[in-house]
Amino acid sequence: MKLTRITENLVQLTRFGLVNCYCVKESDGLTLIDTGLPGSGDDILACAREFGGEINRILLTHAHGDHIGSLDDLAMKLGKVDVVISRRDARILAKDLSLDPGEPKTKIRGSTPGAKTRPTHFVEDGELYGSLRVIATPGHTPGHMSFFDERDGSLITGDALASISEVRVAGDAPWFFPFPNLATWHKPTAYASAKRLAELPIERFACGHGQVRNGGLDTLKTALRHAARLAR
Numbered sequence: 314m315k316l317t318r319i320t321e322n323l324v325q326l327t328r329f330g331l332v333n334c335y336c337v338k339e340s341d342g343l344t345l346i347d348t349g350l351p352g353s354g355d356d357i358l359a360c361a362r363e364f365g366g367e368i369n370r371i372l373l374t375h376a377h378g379d380h381i382g383s384l385d386d387l388a389m390k391l392g393k394v395d396v397v398i399s400r401r402d403a404r405i406l407a408k409d410l411s412l413d414p415g416e417p418k419t420k421i422r423g424s425t426p427g428a429k430t431r432p433t434h435f436v437e438d439g440e441l442y443g444s445l446r447v448i449a450t451p452g453h454t455p456g457h458m459s460f461f462d463e464r465d466g467s468l469i470t471g472d473a474l475a476s477i478s479e480v481r482v483a484g485d486a487p488w489f490f491p492f493p494n495l496a497t498w499h500k501p502t503a504y505a506s507a508k509r510l511a512e513l514p515i516e517r518f519a520c521g522h523g524q525v526r527n528g529g530l531d532t533l534k535t536a537l538r539h540a541a542r543l544a545r
């Protein structure tokens with residue numbers, strides 16, 4: 314697993330060059346954001362040691378298999394750890410793919426293997442979790458969340474955005490890496506969520522797939538223009 318230090322508080326962990334998770338440094342240890350594919354647990358623990366901390370919390374952007382793949386393994390190895398996700402995607406984590414009455418009647422897509430580990434806490438839009446502002450970014454999945462580090466302007470986007478070549482909105486990834494598109498539940502909702510992110514003073518985009526990208530709001534505006542057709 315490749316470890317890339319992004320800021321003083323943020324490190325990116327990459328497997329197979331494509332699947333990212335992140336460690337965020339807090340005063341009382343590390344928050345791991347997403348857990349990668351199955352089999353990533355030991356590498357994640359080794360990377361966390363190198364970054365200089367103990368993982369005290371596992372925060373999940375959403376419940377797709379490439380983000381929760383090593384959750385059970387890590388929860389077992391870490392023992393006492395908070396496991397945190399939105400209430401909505403916790404249902405997908407429990408393999409319940411039913412839709413709520415007000416939601417678009419589109420099937421939830423992508424890999425949804427579920428996990429045995431149960432969340433200990435649910436995050437809600439607007440909440441401050443450690444140093445991370447929780448931003449509801451539904452669309453890729455119904456309960457997708459992004460996390461904004463208010464200390465340094467890093468936005469950890471999960472699959473709300475992807476950055477394989479440039480930053481792109483979920484559902485608008487390039488043809489040579491179509492997985493974020495194929496796995497996106499409802500593209501107009503994903504577009505509306507990405508638009509809402511433009512209210513934040515973003516410095517960099519730390520996505521679930523691809524390198525961390527700088528360029529702040531201009532980068533996001535370019536992605537929104539490129540994805541405008543998804544709004545319909």
Ligand SMILES: [Zn+2]
Nearest residue numbers: 377423472496
């Ligand atoms: Zn996903």
